[in-house]
Amino acid sequence: MSLMKALVCVEPGRFERTERPRPQARPGHLRIRIGHVGICGTDYHIYGGQQPFLSYPRVMGHELSGRSLDPSADGRIAGGDLVVVNPYLACGACHACVIGKPNCCERIAVLGVHTDGGMCEEILIPEGNAYGAEGLDEKAAAMVEFLAIGAHGVRRARLRPGSTALVVGAGPIGLGAAIFAAIEGADVTLRDRSASRLKLAGRALPHARLELVGQEASGAYDAVFDATGSIAAMNAGLDRVAHGGAYVLLSVVKGDLQFPDPEFHKREVTLLASRNALKADFEHVMANIRNGRVQVDALATHETGFDSAVTDLPLWAEDRGTLIKAIIRV
Template sequence: MKTLVCAEPGKFEQAQRPRPESKPGHVRVKIGHIGICGTDYHIYGGHQPFLAYPRVMGHELSGTAEEASSDGRIAKGDLVVVNPYITCGKCHACTIGKPNCCEAIAVLGVHTDGGMCEEIVVPEGNLYPAEGLSPKAAAMVEFLAIGAHGVRRGGVRRGMSALIVGAGPIGLGAAIFAAIEGADVTLRDTSQSRLDLARKALPSARYELVGQETPGAYDVVFDATGNIKAMNAGLAHVAHGGAYVLLSVVKGDLVFADPEFHKRETTLFASRNALKEDFEHVIAKIRSGEVPVDALATHETSFEDAVTSLPLWAEDRGTLIKAIITV
């Protein structure tokens, strides 16, 4: 079958791979659409740690089930969203209902080959029916679920003020779901072009360029910058009694002044990946029309053209929100 392979940093090419073999408890999926993630750009650029090349990337996936699941949830021909987090089911995190932070987690397209290919075989529990969604919208569920999970972790509810620092896809996803919960949302970024793109998707929010921000504190602050300096600085924006949610995962040490942390009685959350209920929440909100998926999908390419499109977008990510490959 046809695949897209990052053979080494800076080398992205089409290649032939064997069709995956069927496994008990798994379902074969014909991939239809693939969202390109920041992680994919990092892999292409050689900046993703603990990754072995060559790697078939791709973890934002939708497709068609080519066989039914044994539990009856999925019929042959159903449009499905793929949850790319393959978990062990046995570790402490899995047994307490938090497989998103499984001790042996393997993310498709990162720790193991992913979905930039014609077919993939995945555990049936990692597939969610996407009835009522377009195939392209279904490929955006995974990245939106990360933001939705963070919003749930932060306990966002109506009447709260929420600051999201970092207006990339993950930050924008968090902003959208904070707004859905009824929060008063502010998005902050160092890039005016990213803010302009975000404004088209979520016009109800306030937008601030770093360095020109309005003084104030917020009930919940989300960091989606991928920058350790910004993560360390974010505590200053949390209101007394508020929460700080870290969507970013970076190398480096978090350093807070303990008196500032304590006098606010700050609640600090790490937010990693997403759970089934987050995927289902996102699917429901897309189906109800509350998520502006058309404004989020700013760029598209074909499977054949992706080998030239992805490297170009990797160098100019400030002009796009989400790029989608059609297989």
């Protein structure tokens, strides 16, 4: 059996290079030779032991681009084509899948979380989870997935040109939401507790208003997006939503949402959860990378090779305030 190299989180705090069996061709699936992997906050949490409902050892990695080793049966993808991987493996049969929302499938499995992911040379995925990425380079293609999460949240909010949007949390997901809110024509404010993170974010969003937590808040907004990963921040965010506005929760954390009902009703707030992304969001992101409206070079702040990732990922897990997105070259 042919072997391939892989990066495995053996247990919390233990990240190693190893070898695993190379995937075999299978009907209805494509073998993808991985080119680049974006490191997500989830990967850092897996390494740190903070990801619930996860079994070790785990090959992490769900922000993936690579070349298809097989042609797809429907002719969309030829052997050798660059593809972006949609890492959300949906069942196709539950209520959410039937109504066109596989992003919140009742039995969803996410590559690199519920099942082994793409920090390896090759993976096998269902044909429908590979999207052609013509016109992008492999590095940019590896950033499509996290941007699609922000784009999906923005689409849920139905922003109008000239509206105001506040994004709380200037990590990659928050940045994705801020970028696509601006693309929809909104006047964007980005808020974070880290001055260094806001400075980095300003490179990708030169026209956004940057607001440091602790400074005086700047009013109410047509749409507020929470990307903090903090239940306290999520509970406090209602205060920033204008009357008739929308509150979109991109963060998923343990804890209970608690809003004062009179204030919630008085403002007639639309409360929206936003989970993962749909094919339309991936396509929307790729179109805006191609047309230059998303400056991916400003987002990819760190890069490492496959061998050096064993050292670099643990270091970055301890100090994420100096990076936006780190990429592994496979």
